[in-house]
Amino acid sequence: MQKTEDALHLLAASARRTMSVREVVEIIELVTKNPQTIKAILEAATKQRIIRRVETTVTILDGAAAFPKPKITRVDCDSSCRRCGVRIKHCHYIEFDDHRLGPYGSECVNKIL
Ligand SMILES: [Zn+2]
Secondary structure, X not given: OHHHHHHHHHHHHOOXXXXXXXXXXXXXXXXXXXXXXXHHHHHHHHHOOOEEEEOOEEEEOHHHHHOOOOEEEEEEEEEEOOOOOXXXXXXXXXXXXXXXXXXXXXXXXXHHO
């Protein structure tokens, strides 16, 4: 599923190696807000050894290194953030090979940088 792929990619690309479950969910929320989908993505990430979860701490595993870092582009705009809904004048897009996610405000896109 595209959403799962995208979310795994973002988790793998995160600059942080350890984070809380809450922070991991915040990254997944860039892709989907659906609690069921978020749960499925967490399970997929664990199964594919991208993350290891011990209680409330999540470690990004070395298997994540296989994922290239997605490119972020920034353009002036007048829109609202796809994750949190705030009005934004600078739109950030997360670029994949054949599609992109966004727009996001800087606060939300910073969650993966
Ligand atoms: Zn936002």
